[in-house]
Amino acid sequence: MGAVALITTAVVQNKPLPKNMKYGIVLDAGSSHTSVYIYEWPAEKENDTGVVQQIDACKVDGNGISSYAHDPPVAGLSLQKCMDKAREVIPEQQQRETPVYLGATAGMRLLRLNNATLADEVLSSVGSTLRSYPFEFQGARIITGQEEGAYGWITINYLLGNFLENSGWLGRLKQSATFGALDLGGASTQITFVSKKEIESQENSLHFRLYGKSYDVYTHSYLCYGKDQALRRQIAYTIPDANNSTILDPCFNSGYRRNTSTKDLYSSPCIAQQRISTAPSNIEIKGTGNYQLCKQKVEMIFNKTQCTYSQCSFNGIFQPNLEGEFGAFSAYYFVMDFLKLTNEKISLERVKEAVKTHCSRPWEEVLKEFPKIKEKYLSEYCFSGTYILSLLENGFGFNSENWKDISFLGKIKGSDAGWTLGYMLNLTNMIPAELPYSPPLSHGSYIGLMVFFSILLVFIILTCWLSLRKPKCLQKGII
Numbered sequence: 001m002g003a004v005a006l007i008t009t010a011v012v013q014n015k016p017l018p019k020n021m022k023y024g025i026v027l028d029a030g031s032s033h034t035s036v037y038i039y040e041w042p043a044e045k046e047n048d049t050g051v052v053q054q055i056d057a058c059k060v061d062g063n064g065i066s067s068y069a070h071d072p073p074v075a076g077l078s079l080q081k082c083m084d085k086a087r088e089v090i091p092e093q094q095q096r097e098t099p100v101y102l103g104a105t106a107g108m109r110l111l112r113l114n115n116a117t118l119a120d121e122v123l124s125s126v127g128s129t130l131r132s133y134p135f136e137f138q139g140a141r142i143i144t145g146q147e148e149g150a151y152g153w154i155t156i157n158y159l160l161g162n163f164l165e166n167s168g169w170l171g172r173l174k175q176s177a178t179f180g181a182l183d184l185g186g187a188s189t190q191i192t193f194v195s196k197k198e199i200e201s202q203e204n205s206l207h208f209r210l211y212g213k214s215y216d217v218y219t220h221s222y223l224c225y226g227k228d229q230a231l232r233r234q235i236a237y238t239i240p241d242a243n244n245s246t247i248l249d250p251c252f253n254s255g256y257r258r259n260t261s262t263k264d265l266y267s268s269p270c271i272a273q274q275r276i277s278t279a280p281s282n283i284e285i286k287g288t289g290n291y292q293l294c295k296q297k298v299e300m301i302f303n304k305t306q307c308t309y310s311q312c313s314f315n316g317i318f319q320p321n322l323e324g325e326f327g328a329f330s331a332y333y334f335v336m337d338f339l340k341l342t343n344e345k346i347s348l349e350r351v352k353e354a355v356k357t358h359c360s361r362p363w364e365e366v367l368k369e370f371p372k373i374k375e376k377y378l379s380e381y382c383f384s385g386t387y388i389l390s391l392l393e394n395g396f397g398f399n400s401e402n403w404k405d406i407s408f409l410g411k412i413k414g415s416d417a418g419w420t421l422g423y424m425l426n427l428t429n430m431i432p433a434e435l436p437y438s439p440p441l442s443h444g445s446y447i448g449l450m451v452f453f454s455i456l457l458v459f460i461i462l463t464c465w466l467s468l469r470k471p472k473c474l475q476k477g478i479i
């Protein structure tokens with residue numbers, strides 16, 4: 001009876017409490033669009049690694065918030081649909097304590113360069129919309145390129161479980177290598193990885209202490225090297241003079257045509273050094289679909305001539321040798337996924353062949369095969385594939401040897417790869433510098449041991465009772 005009572009007490013007393021969930025919302029206000037991410041985690045485990053999960057993502061209709069510079073109040077209004085959805089997803093009683101963060105990236109950095117007042121107006125417009133919801137508004141700001149790189153690196157390593165292989169006791173003794181992070185946006189691109197070598201430039205060096213381990217991390221964000229700005233720069237190199245308004249562009253499939261206004265093209269600070277005064281006001285781009293020529297044109301945007309450090313990537317930016325494995329996300333993933341090149345067994349040479357083949361396809365044929373894909377995306381896969389290869393190979397120094405170290409990642413365990421999760425983990429202090437205390441035994445192992453010892457006790461008592469007539473048992477001191 002006593003033993004049964006012991007088991008029952010152990011099980012009942014130590015039954016895990018019902019899960020008390022917490023929520024967080026992060027808006028990624030990118031140059032091309034805004035996405036709202038909702039995260040959820042058990043309150044009592046918030047300092048453990050790997051417990052935060054993305055439970056919803058909502059893509060805001062229209063372009064990024066910087067595109068509302070001509071009418072800032074609309075920037076805030078554009079967020080309403082997704083924020084209404086967030087209100088439906090998060091339980092009402094949790095809403096008041098759910099933090100909301102908005103981080104704007106390269107599109108807003110460019111707008112701030114062009115017109116700081118307009119950038120502030122756009123930020124206050126999105127801020128006042130977010131304040132009107134029942135959540136705990138924590139600010140709308142332009143994050144730095146360094147933060148963008150760092151939080152992207154934290155996100156993927158948190159999701160991949162690289163900070164601590166297992167959250168159990170034994171797992172704490174084992175620590176695995178981290179993945180470098182490659183993020184390709186519309187207006188900027190980030191590269192971030194742990195480097196054992198000295199980081200020669202202060203602005204590229206980060207130091208983290210996470211879960212009891214120190215990390216020296218290299219990061220750089222290249223403004224104007226996102227896919228959309230790189231395309232603009234590539235086009236701007238071949239702007240004809242006033243007598244001619246047609247560009248033959250090898251980076252678009254043959255048969256593809258696109259009209260663009262020079263005013264719009266030149267509106268970006270990324271084109272500042274490429275503007276020519278004799279440009280026609282409108283230009284017509286005609287695709288010729290030639291990978292080799294496209295590659296030559298794309299490579300013009302990487303300046304490899306000057307470097308004041310021991311080694312550089314391009315444009316005089318210090319970069320140590322690449323180390324370890326990398327996770328490539330955002331446009332790296334969208335484009336490589338479309339081209340069916342995300343399988344890590346595909347060699348660099350085969351990837352080049354595939355991009356070349358795609359570029360050489362007539363536009364009509366591509367359009368017929370993918371009628372549902374947005375024309376902007378579909379028309380740019382030749383350029384994007386070529387640009388990605390150029391950036392990784394010519395820019396960052398990947399080659400046939402280490403190409404296999406790149407994994408193209410969309411989601412990791414159900415959460416999108418990107419900077420937002422890392423941003424929230426940091427701002428809510430959910431990644432402790434030192435290992436959080438946790439009991440050496442899990443709840444299951446504890447119950448298991450209790451049951452085992454109780455059964456053992458019953459067995460011993462029974463044995464002694466049965467041998468009562470042989471008092472030797474007690475004399476030998478079995479109990």
Ligand SMILES: O=P(O)(O)OP(=O)(O)OP(=O)(O)OC[C@H]1O[C@@H](n2cnc3c(O)ncnc32)[C@H](O)[C@@H]1O
Nearest residue numbers: 030031032033105106185186187188330331334377
């Ligand atoms: O980081 P920044 O530079 O601010 O930009 P962003 O956050 O808006 O950039 P995204 O990663 O959302 O997208 C990167 C690029 O990929 C494009 N893109 C988004 N979804 C895509 C898809 O499904 N197929 C192809 N391209 C896509 C998008 O238009 C951009 O040019």
Ligand SMILES: [Ca+2]
Nearest residue numbers: 030105185330
């Ligand atoms: Ca982005």
